[in-house]
Amino acid sequence: MPRLKMTKEWADAVTVDSRTEFYDTVVRDLELRVEPAPRNTKTWYCRYDLKDSSKRPRYKLGRYPDIPVSIAREKAKAVGGGAVEGKDVAADRKADRAALTVKQLGALYIEKHAKPHKKTWRGDETLLESEVYPAIGDHKINKVRRRDLLDIIEAKYAEGKKSQSRNIKALLSKLFNWALASDYIETAPSLGLKAIGKPAKRDRVLADAEVKAVLKALPAAPITQNMRDILLLLFYTGQRAGEVAGMRRSEINVAAAEWLIPASRTKNQRQHLVPLSKPALAIIEAATQRTKADALFSRVGEQPIESNAVAKAVRSHLQVLDDRWTAHDARRTFATGLNQMKVAPHVVEAAINHVSGFRGGVAGIYNQAQYQPEIRRAMTKWAAHLAYIQAGTSNVVPMAEARTGSKKAKMA
Secondary structure (H helix, E strand, C coil): CCEECCCHHHHHHCCCCCCEEEEECCCCCEEEEECCCCCCCEEEEEECCCCCCCCCCEEEEEEECCCCHHHHHHHHHHHHHHHHCCCCHHHHHHHHHHHCEHHHHHHHHHHHHHHHHCCCHHHHHHHHHHHHHHHHCCCEHHHCCHHHHHHHHHHHHHCCCHHHHHHHHHHHHHHHHHHHHCCCCCCCCCCCCCCCCCCCCCCCCCCHHHHHHHHHHHHHCCCCHHHHHHHHHHHHHCCCHHHHHCCEHHHEECCCCEEEECHHHCCCCCCEEEECCHHHHHHHHHHHHHCCCCECCEEECCEECCHHHHHHHHHHHCCCCCCCCCHHHHHHHHHHHHHHCCCCHHHHHHHCCCCCHHHCHHHHHHCCCCCHHHHHHHHHHHHHHHHHHHHCCCCCCCCCCHHHCCCCCCCC
16 A cells, blocks of 8 residues: 655556555545556545444545546545544445436436537437436436346337437436446446447438428428528538527628638537528528527527427428438438539538548648638529429439439538
């Protein structure tokens, strides 16, 4: 049991061949347990005295470097001070674990982890409420077994909802892995949990007649005008559903007919300038007249509509085609259509802010050209194509075979 005055430099550098506990000379009951490779973890503990007992319980404070040396010392002092007053923090924690239900754990996960770190936290919350809580919401978290989780995953798979089954598996893994890292549980029932089946690679591209059918169905669909506009803009701009739904007044330059999506709202964290065709700009201008909020497409207050709501609208109210389609298929259709119009591949990738192929790797780092004139011409040409197919004619290459077209644009 080596004892030394712990410092940040020492804690950063220390490695061991076998698990070793080091003790601090400043706060004598503070311990750093160091694990060898491949784990290489460093975990703070402290021991404390109990009144009328010879036992000295060990209390886990957390991991280094998440908890630095100075904070670990303060925590150890606080635990020791509580013990002097008769507080058994280890027993209290054990009791808290025994009392916490899956539903309560889920609420903690949403508030402490999902909301601060995930734009799609509402999707996690909805999935927990609809699929997890009805099955195991009242279970104590220290009583949940892997079989409980598998029952939920397998039941959804048996319903034929394979994608949702995989989503549930991913969420359960996140939830219990977070609980383990946050010291709410000592072992995670999700460890070793595997999804059933592999996700199918989606390559759905809408043919001209299908695009026409969807656009024709939009005015009568039981959705809000905001949702209608979002779906139209998906087809006109080719941008991601979350980017369109989250559009801000401050991002639009009406005079220049441009939409500047900040890096904080793009998937690849790259600012993206979208030239707007006349029909797209007209949709946006109409939206600015309906609201004074910065978020042009909001549902409650000034909070923008989220991408999962767009996906749900398509799934629930716009399945007017023989084959199922999704909101993201509009983006794929846009990119494939531009390719079929002989728009240069690097311009197509620039138009949809996709970093791969011509814009990926070293070439993408050194070639930062924005191709704005070319993208604007492509947007104008695509808007004309949409107008023509709605009218029943087209002056460009037809997309009747586009569903499995040979020049698909791959995108995230």
